[in-house]
Amino acid sequence: MKQRIAFIGGGNMGRSLIGGLIAKGTDPARIVVADPYAPTLQSLQADYQVQTVSNNADAVRNADVVLLAVKPQTLRDVVTSLQEQILGTRPLLISIAAGILAADIQRWAGGVQVVRCMPNRPALQGCGVTALYANEQVTEANRSISEQILGAVGATLWVEREADMDTVTAISGSGPAYFFLLIEMLEAAGESMGLSAAVARKLAIETAYGSGFMARESSDSPATLRQQVTSKGGTTEAALKHLEASNVRAIFSQAVAAAAQRSAQLAKELGSA
Ligand SMILES: NC(=O)C1=CN([C@@H]2O[C@H](COP(=O)(O)OP(=O)(O)OC[C@H]3O[C@@H](n4cnc5c(N)ncnc54)[C@H](O)[C@@H]3O)[C@@H](O)[C@H]2O)C=CC1
Numbered sequence: 001m002k003q004r005i006a007f008i009g010g011g012n013m014g015r016s017l018i019g020g021l022i023a024k025g026t027d028p029a030r031i032v033v034a035d036p037y038a039p040t041l042q043s044l045q046a047d048y049q050v051q052t053v054s055n056n057a058d059a060v061r062n063a064d065v066v067l068l069a070v071k072p073q074t075l076r077d078v079v080t081s082l083q084e085q086i087l088g089t090r091p092l093l094i095s096i097a098a099g100i101l102a103a104d105i106q107r108w109a110g111g112v113q114v115v116r117c118m119p120n121r122p123a124l125q126g127c128g129v130t131a132l133y134a135n136e137q138v139t140e141a142n143r144s145i146s147e148q149i150l151g152a153v154g155a156t157l158w159v160e161r162e163a164d165m166d167t168v169t170a171i172s173g174s175g176p177a178y179f180f181l182l183i184e185m186l187e188a189a190g191e192s193m194g195l196s197a198a199v200a201r202k203l204a205i206e207t208a209y210g211s212g213f214m215a216r217e218s219s220d221s222p223a224t225l226r227q228q229v230t231s232k233g234g235t236t237e238a239a240l241k242h243l244e245a246s247n248v249r250a251i252f253s254q255a256v257a258a259a260a261q262r263s264a265q266l267a268k269e270l271g272s273a
């Protein structure tokens with residue numbers, strides 16, 4: 001990758017993308033990170049040898065791409081305060097903020113091109129997934145650069161309607177937390193039934209990993225794979241009957257809808273939507 005990338009915000013997600021990019025061979029000299037929190041910068045520098053600065057404008061100065069990785073609530077102030085710098089060099093802006101519309105960011109920045117995307121934390125291990133959205137003003141070249149950057153840390157896909165980003169956020173952006181919760185719950189169940197914490201955790205994690213890997217590699221649907229584990233009159237059936245009777249599908253569907261609604265609400269609270 002030839003572009004010089006400035007990360008504005010080096011928190012959980014900034015770190016995941018930086019770590020993933022460097023693991024996939026991006027030259028650390030091409031990455032600069034700005035964050036007001038000195039320990040964050042120190043640990044990013046120590047772990048990845050990237051350049052770090054405490055001032056956002058300094059990071060943007062020589063960047064081809066500015067990757068906005070601050071909280072949605074901070075984004076407006078951050079972008080507005082960088083407007084002069086951005087209009088000077090006109091970098092491509094890529095936002096990973098939940099909820100915030102591309103047009104709002106574009107307006108706050110003074111009109112440069114903005115690609116909005118939703119990656120997820122497994123980007124750190126190179127196995128994330130990112131949905132990207134760009135309006136008609138974004139050039140093919142900038143679409144391609146965005147896809148290259150996010151594609152270095154996992155799968156990518158484009159959505160045509162920006163409203164779909166709320167659903168994407170609820171599924172794959174927040175999704176790792178749902179799977180971590182499931183791991184936690186399996187671990188707790190194993191422990192409550194007498195396994196050591198270490199054994200219960202190992203069983204839960206390896207099972208999640210194996211199931212995800214298998215679902216990804218197999219040509220069978222997840223439903224078919226589930227049925228293959230479920231012997232008639234057997235143990236899995238006993239567990240799944242209990243889950244279905246507890247309305248787990250409806251509960252999950254409502255939970256994902258709540259996340260999508262929150263994404264849409266963020267756009268209203270913090271932007272012009
Ligand atoms: N955590 C996740 O799994 C995902 C988060 N996102 C999005 O990524 C963005 C960042 O989220 P996280 O990394 O989880 O948050 P975080 O709180 O871990 O990181 C935000 C970073 O921004 C820094 N910061 C605060 N004010 C700043 C300023 N004025 N200038 C520069 N940096 C500043 C903070 O010191 C912090 O290091 C959010 O907009 C979120 O919606 C998107 C996908 C997944």
Ligand SMILES: O=C(O)[C@@H]1CCC=N1
Nearest residue numbers: 097098169173174175
């Ligand atoms: O919880 C959040 O708002 C962010 C966006 C997706 C994952 N984390």
